[in-house]
Amino acid sequence: MSTLGRAVRAGAGRHRVQTVVITMVVLIAVTSAVLGGSLLVASRAPFDRAFGQQQGAHLTAQFGPAATVAQLTSSAGAAGISAAAGPFPTTQVSTLGPGGRPRPPMTVVGRSAPDGPVDQVTLTAGRWATAPGELVLAEDSRFRGPPVKIGTVWTVADPPGSPAVTVVGIARSVSRTADAWVTPEQVTAWTGERGPAGYQMLYRLTVADTAAQVEAARAAIAATVPAGALTGAVSWLVTRQDAVGQAALLVPFLIAFGVLGVVMAVLIIGNVIAGAVSTGTRRIGILKALGFTPAQVVRAYLGQALMPAVAGAVLGVVAGNLLTVPVLAQTNRLYGTSDNGVTLWVDALVAGGALVVVTLTAWAAAARAGRLRSVDAIAVGRTPRPGRGQWASRLTGRIPVPRPMSLGLAHPFARPLRSGGIVAAIAFGTAAVTFAVGLATSLSLIQEAEDLADVQVVPRMEAPGPGAGGPGREPMPNGPGPLTDPAGVVAAITAQAGTGGYVGQARTEVTVAGITGSLTTVALTGTDGARYYRMVSGSWLTGPGQIVVSTPFLTAAGKEVGDTVVLTDHGTDLTARIVGEVFNTDDKGMQILTDLATLRPAEPGLSPEIFLVSVRPGTDAATYASGLETALRSLGAAAVPVEHGTDELVLIIDTLTALLSVMLVVVAGLGVLNVVVLDTRERVHDLGVHKALGMTPRQTTTMVISSVLVTGLIGGAIGAAVGVALQRAVLGAMGGSAGFTLPASIVDVYSPTELLLFGLGGLVIAVGGALLPAGWAAGTRTVTALRTE
């Protein structure tokens, strides 16, 4: 081994703590960055990737019986079509739930295989249906009950004889072409002599980037079949908008975390290496005195920093990929994709980037030492310069606390720059946790905003419609029509024990002066509509003639809360005042909420098609729904409990939050550890003096721990404030990019107690990082410490 190599190895061995800290910090920074980067790449346009992998349908068309199978097959030759699948017979069926209650109707498609040129459905469990009596359920179907196990047997309500069907598989279609699939023969068996309700054709288009291109293809297809035969068509752009709206939440979250992690890694690595240089400068001076050239000194020091950094980077890449796999398993489930999470260019970029940061920082610090005259380098950095922090010692000496504590409290002021490094490390760690917890809470609240009802009351009879698949607030988006006896339903709901509140919803379309196209208006009736929406500003509806809208509506209409708009409903102009702004993402935020009575002059027959019911605290929603069901049966309505399962996206965010927060806190703790080790080493002689004068090991521990209390408190306070600011900024950016103003109830998620705890979290990081060197200081033998130069 060369002299330089021996110097490098000896240096690394001599500073074992710093070597370990550099290894660990680089390991954690690289792990975090690989995880964040891989997920960022994996989550970038996840719908598009899943759509590509599954050869998703650009156009899902529903045809009535007027079109023949031959005509539908030949429609694949229409202009702009690159591939087609079908025709698949379709029907609408309801299965019976517990107590014989019918579940919401499902669009069932008869397909003999999951693959094909278009919409290659991904089986996530079980197998495909190969015989009558077998059914494959879509994971995102309108069935919103508890998870269905393979082998579950359901009774189909509609066909005569109530036939049974067994769930043999669970599958995902990114195009959302069905709620369930069976064999074509099964559809025929269920529909009998009247034949299938229609046929589904799936098309891939040569160009489908815009709505106009998709519409042109739809028109070309319609021209190949008899007029009116094409009863409905769903563009992939609509499906994507629905899916990406949810996935988009993950991207700013990861970007924010990635930026936080990278900045913190740079800070900590810089801090660690600068600290290592500080203690190594004297050794470098000795090497120079022995004949090392400045360039050799720089190379020796770079090697000393790079050796553990390379080890940390390699281990970090491995750990990052190992962690990415299980997290991506969840996103794969969410989007039906099959990524393994290993992205080589991300690995190379992150590892290379980390090593570049280490190299640059170490080079800058070593170059400084290289320029020093040997005699100065030998003398540098051994003790605090006289005068530094003496005022603090004088001040803390007067604080009525045990002397070891007051001695420790003064330490940070002797090395203000180094203490600034600790404060920054702690602040970043605290900010990361505060930000992560706040953002995750807010995102959970946004998700919950779609799931606030406990029970839904819907009509018992349903009408089939094309493209009805996909979950949403309403179990039947294309609607089976209004409830036949809404007054009776209201009476049943109010009479039912355990009712907390309810609201009835009727949908209609209106136009608003100044906004192109019609807007969905939800007319509400009931006692507590406000319960189901989160207000941004203004107030909730108090009577007819008022509307509540979202930010995109206000932006598009150029209106503010308090302004008046004219709604045109079936040719009748209705004047309404905007009394409140609400957070409502339905219909891209262009939905209008109003009292049912507002629209009565234009639509006297408008009545609710669904009721959302909240139960009182302590009331079991399923039991309540079962009881209400009995009362509703004679009214042609059904009560369906709403499952409040944790959203998968929220689960992913929670997992990442926990993982990244722990990593950043550990990095912050390591930063503190490194600085306290440096500080303790430099003070080891003073430590010996203290011990010789009678300082016990416990008092020594108290002194060292106390030396990080002030920095911990300051770092914690700054970190908590930065975390809150970051959470607000990121949420604001997320809402702003989507065109929404988020309500205070979603943004203001921190209670004063939580903020205090986050602030004190800085103290925990500081003390956690100082424990090891404190133990080392306490255990150092007095004689050894006194002999140290």
Added chain:
Amino acid sequence: MTAPLIELRDVTRRYDDGPPALRELSLTVRPGESVAILGPSGSGKSTLLNLIAGLDRPSTGTVTVDGVAVDKLGEAASARYRRARIGLVFQFFNLLDDLTVADNVMLPAQLAGMARAAAQRRATELLTVLGVDRHAAAYPGRLSGGERQRVAVARALMNRPALLLADEPTGALDTAAGVEVQRLLTELHADGQTIVLVTHDLALAENCATRTVQLRDGRVAADTTAPVR
């Protein structure tokens, strides 16, 4: 005859594989004695002082000071023993640069739990007696060597120790300051303070000590009650 304040029996101290620093050394010091430990470098003087101070432990043998089996003490008990019974004066003073003179002197008392006000009174009293009270608010870096050693002595006496241990107390001082410290130690001994000092300085031993112990290769080569002339 009064019971010995210090009693070492068959003490041996080995470091790693090297020759023992002390070899089966036995020594007693009675209260009120002022003992100078003399000997060439490597004879075991500092090791002996460290064992008495509880800073180090013998490999074999026993060390008893003021009735305390020092060789049996753990780290915490050893620290409590030092602050209650021992005053330490070092060659290079070992004052803490970031504390004022007064704070340095008060430190042993405060570590023992004495209230600040009481410690301040005692420190003022000692600094006055030792003639450095005007520097109470100054930092050690601004004091001369002799003044610093006086402050160190004041700190050593803060808890009224039964035994004052001084390791080359004049080793880092010029002649004038050395004489000054020598006079101070003599006065302390005259007031009844038991002192054990390790020194190369024969003049210091001659003027301060009532007894000299010569060490050679870790053994007592000579033990005389008459001062070295």
